[in-house]
Amino acid sequence: MSGTRLVVGPFNRVEGDLEVSLDIDDGAVQSARVNAPLYRGFETMLMGRPPSDALTLTPRICGICSISQSSAAVHALAAAGGHRPAPQGAAMAALIHAVENAADHLAHFNLFFMPDFTRPCYADRPWYDRTVERFKALEGAAPKQGIEARTALMHILGLLAGKWPHTLAIQPGGVTRAPGPRDKVRIMASLTAFRRFLEGVVFGGSLEEFAAIETPDALMAWDTGDVGLFLRIAADLDLDALGRGSGRYLSFGAYPMSSGHGFDPGLWAEGRLDPLDLSGLVEDLSHAWMLGETSHPATGQTLPDEEMRAEAYTWCKAPRLNGQTYEVGAIARQVVDGHPLARALAGGGVLARVAGRLLELARTQGLMEDLARGIEPGAAFMDPAPDVQSGTGAGLVEAARGALGHWVRVQDGRIACYQIIAPTTWNFSPRDARDVPGPLETALVGTPVAEGETTPVAVQHIVRSFDPCMVCTVH
Amino acid sequence: MNVLWLQTSGCGGCTMSVLCADAPNFFDLLDNAGVRILWHPALSVESGEEVIALLERIVRGDVPLDVLCVEGAIARGPRGTGRYQMLSGTGRSMFDWALELAPLAQHVVAVGSCAAFGGVSSAGGNPSDAAGLQYEGSHAGGILPPEFRGRAGLPVVNVAGCPTHPDWVTETLMLLASDALGPTDLDALARPRFYAEHLVHHGCPKNEFYEYKASATRLCEIGCMMEHLGCVGTQAVGDCNIRPWNGSGSCTRAGYPCISCTAPEFEEPKHAFTETPKVAGIPVGLPSDMPKAWFMALASLSKAATPERLSKNAVADRVEILPSPRKPRG
Numbered sequence: 049m050s051g052t053r054l055v056v057g058p059f060n061r062v063e064g065d066l067e068v069s070l071d072i073d074d075g076a077v078q079s080a081r082v083n084a085p086l087y088r089g090f091e092t093m094l095m096g097r098p099p100s101d102a103l104t105l106t107p108r109i110c111g112i113c114s115i116s117q118s119s120a121a122v123h124a125l126a127a128a129g130g131h132r133p134a135p136q137g138a139a140m141a142a143l144i145h146a147v148e149n150a151a152d153h154l155a156h157f158n159l160f161f162m163p164d165f166t167r168p169c170y171a172d173r174p175w176y177d178r179t180v181e182r183f184k185a186l187e188g189a190a191p192k193q194g195i196e197a198r199t200a201l202m203h204i205l206g207l208l209a210g211k212w213p214h215t216l217a218i219q220p221g222g223v224t225r226a227p228g229p230r231d232k233v234r235i236m237a238s239l240t241a242f243r244r245f246l247e248g249v250v251f252g253g254s255l256e257e258f259a260a261i262e263t264p265d266a267l268m269a270w271d272t273g274d275v276g277l278f279l280r281i282a283a284d285l286d287l288d289a290l291g292r293g294s295g296r297y298l299s300f301g302a303y304p305m306s307s308g309h310g311f312d313p314g315l316w317a318e319g320r321l322d323p324l325d326l327s328g329l330v331e332d333l334s335h336a337w338m339l340g341e342t343s344h345p346a347t348g349q350t351l352p353d354e355e356m357r358a359e360a361y362t363w364c365k366a367p368r369l370n371g372q373t374y375e376v377g378a379i380a381r382q383v384v385d386g387h388p389l390a391r392a393l394a395g396g397g398v399l400a401r402v403a404g405r406l407l408e409l410a411r412t413q414g415l416m417e418d419l420a421r422g423i424e425p426g427a428a429f430m431d432p433a434p435d436v437q438s439g440t441g442a443g444l445v446e447a448a449r450g451a452l453g454h455w456v457r458v459q460d461g462r463i464a465c466y467q468i469i470a471p472t473t474w475n476f477s478p479r480d481a482r483d484v485p486g487p488l489e490t491a492l493v494g495t496p497v498a499e500g501e502t503t504p505v506a507v508q509h510i511v512r513s514f515d516p517c518m519v520c521t522v523h
Numbered sequence: 524m525n526v527l528w529l530q531t532s533g534c535g536g537c538t539m540s541v542l543c544a545d546a547p548n549f550f551d552l553l554d555n556a557g558v559r560i561l562w563h564p565a566l567s568v569e570s571g572e573e574v575i576a577l578l579e580r581i582v583r584g585d586v587p588l589d590v591l592c593v594e595g596a597i598a599r600g601p602r603g604t605g606r607y608q609m610l611s612g613t614g615r616s617m618f619d620w621a622l623e624l625a626p627l628a629q630h631v632v633a634v635g636s637c638a639a640f641g642g643v644s645s646a647g648g649n650p651s652d653a654a655g656l657q658y659e660g661s662h663a664g665g666i667l668p669p670e671f672r673g674r675a676g677l678p679v680v681n682v683a684g685c686p687t688h689p690d691w692v693t694e695t696l697m698l699l700a701s702d703a704l705g706p707t708d709l710d711a712l713a714r715p716r717f718y719a720e721h722l723v724h725h726g727c728p729k730n731e732f733y734e735y736k737a738s739a740t741r742l743c744e745i746g747c748m749m750e751h752l753g754c755v756g757t758q759a760v761g762d763c764n765i766r767p768w769n770g771s772g773s774c775t776r777a778g779y780p781c782i783s784c785t786a787p788e789f790e791e792p793k794h795a796f797t798e799t800p801k802v803a804g805i806p807v808g809l810p811s812d813m814p815k816a817w818f819m820a821l822a823s824l825s826k827a828a829t830p831e832r833l834s835k836n837a838v839a840d841r842v843e844i845l846p847s848p849r850k851p852r853g
């Protein structure tokens with residue numbers, strides 16, 4: 049196939065709307081443009097409202113990472129008011145958040161990512177029949193088992209957060225419900241059942257053994273469970289080489305608690321770890337249908353370009369830190385946190401992103417169990433925060449898909465400015481003023497496209513390996 | 524019965540919620556009821572061209588459409604063009620697609636408050652000019668006129684909620700599949716009566732506190748949240764405290780107020796969500812079907828009669844004073 053342009057969409061199993069334009073020559077993608085074709089306007093909606101309204105509205109940016117949005121809003125408001133939550137409240141908020149992230153990782157693997165390997169184009173591969181049996185969309189065993197395990201895990205959220213998604217249980221002062229001794233044993237029971245599912249079906253072995261893997265060779269030798277099946281496919285299709293990243297990773301640090309983070313914050317570039325410093329952060333608007341200046345989110349604004357000018361091609365702004373793109377997500381978190389396997393996979397493609405997620409799923413189980421064991425039923429779970437009259441604050445958290453930031457300015461008891469940078473805004477950002485493409489746009493270059501393919505399967509693997517959330521992107 | 528599911532301008536949370544359907548799982552539940560998913564954006568394998576081809580077959584009438592589920596509001600902006608949401612790969616807006624597909628369906632189901640009324644997608648000045656399918660807020664007529672009917676004769680069925688409860692969706696689909704949802708099974712806002720004939724207040728564990736107006740003053744105390752913390756469970760429709768969420772939950776069970784997410788315009792309460800607006804110290808928005816004077820009289824009487832157990836527990840994080848055992852009969 050030579051010299052053609054392909055517009056790929058609607059792109060499903062990506063949570064929201066996505067369109068990808070590809071220039072194809074010599075059977076491979078020469079350049080890619082990523083379009084988020086929906087504009088929603090949440091930042092504008094928040095202007096002039098009581099600050100606490102952010103706790104009701106921002107979770108509704110996203111139905112899949114609703115708790116992440118809650119938690120970013122909570123931290124932004126707490127920072128603006130100079131308030132600290134009750135330590136046990138912060139620990140429960142972390143547990144609630146970890147449950148959402150674990151559920152998201154599982155849903156991504158079972159429902160969004162793996163079904164692509166059941167496409168007829170793979171019918172001649174030795175792993176094909178097994179993959180169809182396990183992962184066929186809507187019908188396979190794995191999607192059903194996955195949602196059942198997820199549903200049961202989320203009973204923890206019924207107890208602690210009332211419902212999922214869209215809870216008001218997490219507040220700047222802590223959480224609205226103090227768990228008692230019976231909640232604690234019930235939560236442990238749900239976690240144990242989830243562990244049994246992960247070990248029995250997903251990993252086919254001990255989570256601690258999986259989390260202890262340090263090298264890619266040892267990873268590829270893991271041959272049990274659905275993870276083993278995926279690794280067989282990854283080896284056969286060389287998914288490590290497909291859609292490679294820049295090797296620059298950013299993490300805001302997951303689960304901030306009084307005792308520190310569950311997974312540490314930081315920046316990883318050129319094989320070196322640096323502390324997180326966001327002073328050089330801007331959102332570039334050159335290729336987004338947005339008006340206004342390139343600016344730091346603390347002073348940014350969101351003014352949609354109703355003309356949808358021709359030089360721009362998406363509603364997604366382009367975040368750049370010190371002029372550079374960064375990839376975010378589970379692999380970024382695990383690299384920054386210093387896990388040896390993640391560090392060894394750094395810069396990799398589809399395999400690295402998916403393995404990073406599986407590694408994190410295994411590690412998160414232990415983290416959730418520790419948090420549940422640490423529940424002190426007699427403690428205070430809330431130290432109520434006074435209403436914020438004026439101040440500025442940033443809420444930096446990690447959604448399943450990566451770094452999520454809320455920046456708020458409160459004036460006279462009302463929201464004067466609210467800016468959000470979602471994980472997929474980083475990963476699926478468009479070109480910037482220097483014409484540097486975003487991480488997905490870069491990762492797609494060189495992707496093989498077979499003759500006659502209209503929705504190239506390799507492109508789909510790469511896109512979904514990022515676990516994009518478009519509804520967040522276009523808040 | 525086949526179902527085409529589209530996600531318009533929303534958060535995708537209703538799908539995420541529906542996947543929490545308990546026993547049997549969502550897929551088996553629908554399959555067992557003879558409900559077949561033609562395409563769902565989060566669940567089906569088909570992407571790109573394959574989806575466009577399916578939509579074209581539906582438009583041509585080659586594939587009859589039994590149910591069109593729409594999740595999310597419809598963005599009509601900028602300036603009525605609908606270009607704030609284009610259906611990828613088609614060069615056409617979702618607004619356009621929704622108008623084309625709705626009249627082809629036997630039933631149109633609005634999944635969630637955005638699709639029903641506009642919901643949060645239309646909050647705060649409505650920057651994307653979003654509307655529901657057949658309502659704009661509480662006004663009849665959304666992108667479809669008030670007189671619109673699906674081919675089988677029902678208005679758009681509004682499975683409102685933010686998010687909607689998994690069972691509200693699955694039971695609506697199962698009722699439609701068994702031809703058991705008629706016009707009289709819907710309330711005045713076309714919400715299925717099986718959940719809209721209840722109030723959130725029904726079965727709330729804080730009912731005893733409510734009876735005595737023993738009220739929580741802060742979000743963490745276990746008293747009733749009507750007087751100070753914005754709870755509108757006495758006016759909000761939904762069986763949230765009768766059939767629980769995610770195992771055993773509900774908003775009020777988790778210690779935060781019901782904000783009536785099943786109602787049009789819940790996103791604009793005109794006060795902070797977690798505060799009760801008051802006039803001269805008296806909460807406005809008392810139960811809608813009770814004379815105010817009576818309410819006030821009953822409230823002051825019951826306040827005076829509040830047992831210490833309730834007045835103390837109401838402002839505590841957990842039960843501090845236990846119900847006292849009956850004295851043994853002498």
Ligand code: SF4
Binds near residue numbers: 725755756775781
């Ligand atoms: S908290 Fe709300 S729903 Fe519960 S009893 Fe009070 S008013 Fe009713």
Ligand code: SF4
Binds near residue numbers: 763
């Ligand atoms: S309790 Fe109220 S706010 Fe909560 S889900 Fe039910 S109707 Fe919505």
